[in-house]
Amino acid sequence: MDFSIINRTLPILLKGSLMTIELTVFTIVLGSILGISVGLLKLSKNKVIYFISSLYTWMFRGTPLLLQLFFFYYGLPNLGLNLSPMNAAILGLSLNCGAYMAEIVRGGILSIDKGQFEAAKALGFNYIQTMLKIILPQTYRRLIPPIGNQFISMLKDTSLVSSIAMVELMRSAQQMYATTFKPIEIFFVTGCIYLLMTTVFTAFFSVLEKRLSIYE
Amino acid sequence: MNLIEVKNANKKYNNSVVLNDINIDVKKGEVLVIIGPSGSGKSTFLRCINNLESLDCGDVYINGEKVNFKNNNSKSVTNVGMVFQNFNLFPHMTALQNVMAAPVIVKKEKKEEVKERAINLLEKVGLKDKINCYPSKLSGGQKQRVAIARALAMNPDIILFDEPTSALDPELVGEVLNVIKELAKEGMTMIVVTHEMGFAREIADRVIFMEDGKILEEDIPEIIFSRPKHLRIKQFLQKVI
Numbered sequence A: 001m002d003f004s005i006i007n008r009t010l011p012i013l014l015k016g017s018l019m020t021i022e023l024t025v026f027t028i029v030l031g032s033i034l035g036i037s038v039g040l041l042k043l044s045k046n047k048v049i050y051f052i053s054s055l056y057t058w059m060f061r062g063t064p065l066l067l068q069l070f071f072f073y074y075g076l077p078n079l080g081l082n083l084s085p086m087n088a089a090i091l092g093l094s095l096n097c098g099a100y101m102a103e104i105v106r107g108g109i110l111s112i113d114k115g116q117f118e119a120a121k122a123l124g125f126n127y128i129q130t131m132l133k134i135i136l137p138q139t140y141r142r143l144i145p146p147i148g149n150q151f152i153s154m155l156k157d158t159s160l161v162s163s164i165a166m167v168e169l170m171r172s173a174q175q176m177y178a179t180t181f182k183p184i185e186i187f188f189v190t191g192c193i194y195l196l197m198t199t200v201f202t203a204f205f206s207v208l209e210k211r212l213s214i215y216e
Numbered sequence B: 001m002n003l004i005e006v007k008n009a010n011k012k013y014n015n016s017v018v019l020n021d022i023n024i025d026v027k028k029g030e031v032l033v034i035i036g037p038s039g040s041g042k043s044t045f046l047r048c049i050n051n052l053e054s055l056d057c058g059d060v061y062i063n064g065e066k067v068n069f070k071n072n073n074s075k076s077v078t079n080v081g082m083v084f085q086n087f088n089l090f091p092h093m094t095a096l097q098n099v100m101a102a103p104v105i106v107k108k109e110k111k112e113e114v115k116e117r118a119i120n121l122l123e124k125v126g127l128k129d130k131i132n133c134y135p136s137k138l139s140g141g142q143k144q145r146v147a148i149a150r151a152l153a154m155n156p157d158i159i160l161f162d163e164p165t166s167a168l169d170p171e172l173v174g175e176v177l178n179v180i181k182e183l184a185k186e187g188m189t190m191i192v193v194t195h196e197m198g199f200a201r202e203i204a205d206r207v208i209f210m211e212d213g214k215i216l217e218e219d220i221p222e223i224i225f226s227r228p229k230h231l232r233i234k235q236f237l238q239k240v241i
């Protein structure tokens, strides 16, 4: 291994990973908001709402993320909507993440005992109060493991946006390889950076899980 | 005036009649006990009073105000408390938080005031030393007493009990029944579904025997338990006692 190559390329790779982190954070925040909303909508008794929200999760879980990204970046301009690579990336990643999150949230709510809804209703809680104060807080701990998995695969999936001109960690690695022709060093270091990020994530989620199990 | 009036309550679940033209009045301070075989519609009836289920036809009036509507999501009835067979405590909240939740969240009362009241209620049901415990750390009897305190915290006009001791180990039944008896003495209006016949006889002002969604007989406890008009009730009582 050529350590001088690592020394020279590391700053650029680290800069790329900052973008990876930024994309991940955006995606997680937007995807979670979207996922919780759609997860609740999918439980609606209203057939139209149910249909539309199911159509969304069906499409975004049933097609490749790469295709979705291409559609937003290369396709939308043909419809008169130009998105910057960053915006196309965040849009595609968030919509995709939201679809998976929606299924996780929906499953979590369905796993809560019906008696909890009844007790809340008998005490006068309305739907929103019931969801926010009684039901969702009980799903958090159960949802932490699947959500953690989802976020970790999200982080890795951000590498796909390298194909729509976003310079993040994966793209930086490709660029460094193209200038140095040292695939072993470059991709090894890149792998280490991804591993570092996913490990931090995993550790964070297991701490969170412990924190949230106080009442069990 | 009657605190609760139920008029011609009817309900079906896929073609099987569960409530068949039920009429009931409950006066303020009265304790009405409902007994009857499994599947006779006792729970369904209670759940229709506080809108957990909707009636197919018929009306429920509380303090003269109609409370039941076709769409049973439309309104929650906050002056009717309910205690469930399975407690249904909120597992992510301590005993104190369980009791405080509805007044704070639903009625938007001040936290400090509710807290004081909640502590008093928990003390009243004998759980002063458990206020900061999560439900998972409580016995069944303790859970049910928290659930009673939780219902009381909303200052309901009436409390509905649906087999409050059926899920309890025998040695824990007494502590819950004692709390309910205490409430009866204080003049709380209650409708109690129970299989504890001794307890029913002790606290009831009036007893209703339900069968197949109908009221078979309604009378004071002395009559129902000692010389009911219907042979069917005698047989039922022989089996459960």
Ligand SMILES: Nc1ncnc2c1ncn2[C@@H]1O[C@H](COP(=O)(O)OP(=O)(O)OP(=O)(O)O)[C@@H](O)[C@H]1O
Pocket (backbone or CB within 6 Å): B013, B014, B018, B036, B037, B038, B039, B040, B041, B042, B043, B044, B045
């Ligand atoms: N959600 C439901 N869907 C269909 N049928 C139901 C439903 N809930 C209750 N039933 C039926 O209605 C009838 C009355 O049930 P209910 O729970 O009111 O009886 P119960 O008198 O409370 O019986 P138990 O003593 O066993 O609690 C039963 O035959 C039951 O199978």
Ligand SMILES: [Mg+2]
Pocket (backbone or CB within 6 Å): B042, B043, B044, B162, B163
């Ligand atoms: Mg029942």
